[in-house]
Amino acid sequence: MNIQKNINKDKIGFQKLIAAFGIILFIGKIIAWKLTSSDAVFSDAMESIVNVISAFMGLYSLHLAAKPKDEDHPYGHGKVEFVTSGIEGALIAIAGIMIIYEGINSLVVGKTLNKLDTGIWIIAATALINYLLGYISVKKGEKENSLVLISSGKHLQSDTITTIGVVMSLVVVYFTKIYWLDSVVALIFGFYIIFVGYKIVRKSLSGIMDEQDPDLLKNIVEILENNRKTEWIDIHNMKIQQFGSSLHIDAHITLPWYYSLRDAHKEMENVIKLLAKHTKRSVEFNFHMDDCKTISCPVCQIKECPVREKEFVKRVQWTQENITREDKHTAH
Secondary structure, eight states: OHHHHHHHHHHHHHHHHHHHHHHHHHHHHHHHHHHOOOHHHHHHHHHHHHHHHHHHHHHHHHHHHHHHOOOSSOOOOOTTTHHHHHHHHHHHHHHHHHHHHHHHHHHHHOOOOOOOOHHHHHHHHHHHHHHHHHHHHHHHHHHHHHHHHHHHHHHHHHHHHHHHHHHHHHHHHHHHHHHHHHHHHHHHHHHHHHHHHHHHHHHHHHHHTTTOHHHHHHHHHHHHHHHHOTTEEEEEEEEEEETTTTTEHHHHEEOOTTSSSHHHHHHHHHHHHHHHHHHHEEEEEEEEEEEEGGGGGGGGOOOTTTTSSSOOOOOOOTTTTTTTTTSSOOOO
């Protein structure tokens, strides 16, 4: 429990750092916009507002997700990470639309830029800081299974790409005096930002709707298959839910019907301990014990079974497809 608390404090502390830098970088971009009068820089500054809002939303969600379970939230508060991540993705897409609008407006109306050399250095510095923060945030989120840190990091990285586009356009315009190029680059990266926002929203919705994570399920199945015991006649009807960085796993395990309740419970606990040891995440289990039926004999690998009614036919390999089925596995 103390380890989990330390992890939560670490994530919250890092999210505070992202929020603080978000404010600083936004101020820097506003200064650059005032100096240059560049619509592309203005659009980049507006996207930084999204960074600041998202950072504080992420901070709130991490505080809420760290709360223990209560009567109203028996599975904890981890789902809030999916909600705030989805809102962040929507804000990113809106920022992309703003960039496109400003770019089109600049192309139509036209604009002369000023003090581009100073603006280039300021914006380039914000791009470097954004990328480093984003890279660290993504790596930290992947390590600690935090969707908030991952989405915040990807947002910062996508912001870096658009900022680099702004820097490139400013450099070209500085040397060529072709001012409309600034708007064209802004349009290109505006569409890219919308795509990034869509992907974040899509992933958030899949978490809210408990959509199956193929990679996670594959990992669970491999753990069970590689450490399988003959007493575990069958595992089926497996469902995995994600609550922030925590998991909830439901499954049915078929055990010999002649086992005592104590022996059956011991084998079920062996399965649970195996998964808990290898998943490296906070996991809550809800396993249901099934007694074996005659249909299980052809796939049962217990050689000295005292009550076998049918001959062993074959070993059924557990896969992503068959371990989630509701019915027990058979030889056919």
